[in-house]
Amino acid sequence: MKLTLPTILTLFRIVLIPVLVVTFYLPYRWSNFVAAMIFTICAVTDWADGWIARRYRLTSAFGAFLDPVADKLAVTVALFVVVQSHPTIWLALMSAIIVGREITISALREWMAEVGERRKVRVAAIGKIKTIVQMVAIVCLVYRDDILGLPVFSIGEWLLGVAAALTLWSGLGYLRAAWPAFQADAGEHRNDPDDRRGDRENS
Structure with a gap:
């Protein structure tokens, strides 16, 4: 390679x-x-x-x-x-939202690729904005100290909140784009006689 x-x-x-x-x-x-x-x-x-x-x-x-x-x-x-060094509810919750969304969307993209629908979950403009805000927020949180009287850490906390909100927004957009594939897959399973037989055997 x-x-x-x-x-x-x-x-x-x-x-x-x-x-x-x-x-x-x-x-x-x-x-x-x-x-x-x-x-x-x-x-x-x-x-x-x-x-x-x-x-x-x-x-x-x-x-x-x-x-x-x-x-x-x-x-x-x-x-x-950052959360380990500043264990607050706000930072923990915002971080959990961001990390949880990344795991969810990664799994969603993998599944969409398996069913040949990967193009429907491409990165959207809101996702790119989220990434920029998220990166700036983390830089501020890692730096921690004030600059010329500016509360850098507090700015980072609020930017992380904005990034978490954009994360949920973009994540819902991906799920909405993938929803027709979910419905189509569910319909195929309902119409598959082997699946119905398996359901009866497991009931």
């Missing part, structure tokens, strides 16, 4: 995740700044590898699989360390 530049950037992003965790917990004044920069690099390379892959036609099956995995790992791990 030949590694393309986008795939190398994605692998680099995965390597940065444990570095982010270790840096976040280092007992130095600069650790929060470096951790925030590491997550920023993760966010930038997430955009860059996709752009490069599309611009120079360097797409691959492995890269298409790995890119969303790296993105979700970075976001999930960053939220975990």
Whole structure:
């Protein structure tokens, strides 16, 4: 398997995740700044590898699989360390919404691919806006300290709330797009005599 530049950037992003965790917990004044920069690099390379892959036609099956995995790992791990260091109901709830949605939509896309309807759950514009807000929120939460009197952590908390709301909105959009496939699949099972026989045997 030949590694393309986008795939190398994605692998680099995965390597940065444990570095982010270790840096976040280092007992130095600069650790929060470096951790925030590491997550920023993760966010930038997430955009860059996709752009490069599309611009120079360097797409691959492995890269298409790995890119969303790296993105979700970075976001999930960053939220975990933030909640662990600031265990509030607000942060825990917003983080649970974001992570739960990612798991749900990943499962939905996998199922839609199995039934040949993957194109119906492509990333929408609201999903891209959600990603931007989410990334900025996490950078603020990881950095933590005020800047020129601005309450960076509080800004991050509110932005995370906005990201969670956009997460629910976009998630409902994906489910709405997939609903006809759910109904069609349910109808096929109802009309399948083997399924009906199995239902009678299990009743």
